[in-house]
Amino acid sequence: MYFERLLTDGGSGLNKPAAVIVEAVQGEGGINAARAEWLRGLADLCKKHEILLIVDDIQMGCGRTGQFFSFEEAGIEPDMVTLSKSISGYGHPLALTLIKPELDIWEPGEHNGTFRGFAPAFATATKAIELFWSDDELEKSTIAKGAYVEGRFNQIAARFPEHELVVKGRGLARGLQMPSGEIAGKIAARAFEEGLLLETSGPSDEVVKLLPALTIPDELLTRGLDIIEDAINEALSA
């Protein structure tokens, strides 16, 4: 791994970092899913060099990729994990930083701030965890819905071999890489006209990005994909 060379080569110019921060699936970066093996290699390297491993699970946690945490599949144990977005289950503002107990040096009440501890968000977050994570129903349905999206994206990609579309992602974090940001933007604009909000991500905004609610009913997911498919057909056949 390139990072290992930087760490072990005395002339690399890189001082030993205190921590590495990583997303198991890059959201804004273009729905790039790290391989489980790559994540395990990174975790081992961090351990070997006494570098803390932080997983930013703000966008890909809370079940987005199937299991609650995006890194569970890889079987790694990060030292810290950040969570936010849907963690309150109800749109209330809430963010959490999980820290291994042996690294938690804060005294009670020391890490405070004006907006810390918004009580209604704690109540809704607790309820959401009880409701969605006391069994594996949500996890299973997310994986099934994700497989359906992947299948539809594969079909679309197969229809346009000359454009070399790349199907990306895991669970219900899916992306379809277009030849350019301009084309992806056109597709998003066309979908918007049909009532569908579609984001783009990636270095040139070239990835059409799908992050539906995990609880989305099957019919609505199909309808959304139909809109995306029509918009892609229009943009690529033009």
Ligand SMILES: Cc1ncc(COP(=O)(O)O)c(C=O)c1O
């Ligand atoms: C991976 C990731 N980390 C951090 C953030 C920022 O989160 P917050 O607004 O809770 O600080 C975002 C927002 O999109 C994100 O996607």
